[in-house]
Amino acid sequence: MARVKKIMLTDAPTLKKEAKIKEAAKSLAHSESGCVVIVEDKKAVGIVTETDLVKCLVSKESSLKEPVSKIMTSPVTFMTPSMKLDEALKIIDTKKFKKYPVIENDKLVGIAYKKDVVQAVSDNVKMHRNIQNLILVLFVLFEFFFMFYEYLFPIFAFFGV
Amino acid sequence: MIRVKSIMTRNVISVPLSSSLKEAANLMLSKSVSCLLIVDENKPVGVLSESNIIKGAVAKKAKVKDIMSRNFIVISPKTKFSEISKALRERKIKIFPVIENGSLAGLVAETDIIQATRDFTRFHQIFQEIILSVFGLATAFFLFYFSPIFR
Numbered sequence: 550m551a552r553v554k555k556i557m558l559t560d561a562p563t564l565k566k567e568a569k570i571k572e573a574a575k576s577l578a579h580s581e582s583g584c585v586v587i588v589e590d591k592k593a594v595g596i597v598t599e600t601d602l603v604k605c606l607v608s609k610e611s612s613l614k615e616p617v618s619k620i621m622t623s624p625v626t627f628m629t630p631s632m633k634l635d636e637a638l639k640i641i642d643t644k645k646f647k648k649y650p651v652i653e654n655d656k657l658v659g660i661a662y663k664k665d666v667v668q669a670v671s672d673n674v675k676m677h678r679n680i681q682n683l684i685l686v687l688f689v690l691f692e693f694f695f696m697f698y699e700y701l702f703p704i705f706a707f708f709g710v
Numbered sequence: 711m712i713r714v715k716s717i718m719t720r721n722v723i724s725v726p727l728s729s730s731l732k733e734a735a736n737l738m739l740s741k742s743v744s745c746l747l748i749v750d751e752n753k754p755v756g757v758l759s760e761s762n763i764i765k766g767a768v769a770k771k772a773k774v775k776d777i778m779s780r781n782f783i784v785i786s787p788k789t790k791f792s793e794i795s796k797a798l799r800e801r802k803i804k805i806f807p808v809i810e811n812g813s814l815a816g817l818v819a820e821t822d823i824i825q826a827t828r829d830f831t832r833f834h835q836i837f838q839e840i841i842l843s844v845f846g847l848a849t850a851f852f853l854f855y856f857s858p859i860f861r
Contacts, residue, residue: 578768599760695856
């Protein structure tokens with residue numbers, strides 16, 4: 550089974566807790582990642598996604614000059630690079646988020662996406678199915694051999710075995 | 711086999727081409743979707759995702775027309791799921807309007823595809839375990855029943 554390390558995006562955009570919402574918007578507009586991780590001393594303390602920012606743009610109360618900590622989701626649900634994809638999928642099934650910061654020894658190392666995890670597990674299952682089909686064919690051949698064992702004696706005799 | 715018909719969203723949330731950025735963003739939030747379809751005379755002409763809205767807001771544009779992307783593929787209810795999944799993976803197309811008999815019948819978004827893949831995987835895992843255990847038991851039975859030792 551592959552691990553989270555293999556599918557995560559390593560260059561996650563980060564911002565400090567004191568940064569303005571405007572900076573978050575700029576950093577989201579220039580990257581394809583879809584979220585900004587908010588860090589404090591290299592520790593991930595929150596996450597700002599595109600949905601949070603759209604909410605902020607629409608509402609009149611919060612302006613773009615306020616600190617980013619006002620709209621971030623905190624605390625974050627995170628994964629570790631050594632986590633197996635099965636475990637990651639369990640987290641995804643219970644939490645319903647789309648993006649998860651990957652944290653190793655309290656340091657941010659990347660972002661894991663729901664779609665990548667689901668797709669990797671799906672590919673893995675497909676590969677397993679092919680291996681299983683091969684095993685099943687071997688089983689069936691084995692069964693037939695035992696069923697018609699006696700009828701093979703003349704053939705053995707013909708070849709002088 | 712996953713069918714497009716079973717995973718598509720039937721009531722499509724769409725905005726006209728002439729609407730403003732703010733209207734679109736409001737609609738997106740109130741319906742809690744991450745992607746809108748832009749229609750012109752009941753025909754899909756573009757898509758608008760959250761990232762498009764943010765890019766538009768940063769570039770200070772106000773009309774949907776200026777910020778929408780045309781990155782979508784029109785499909786029919788008979789399109790194979792594997793084709794859509796491949797387009798999502800390789801061409802990063804996230805939204806697929808479904809056209810049936812010349813009119814818009816539904817929409818398949820990225821989340822629908824991911825959810826369908828997830829459910830299908832779960833079903834497959836259970837199915838595989840059942841088949842393997844049945845065949846394993848059958849093989850064990852055959853081994854003993856037809857074994858020459860017990861004749």
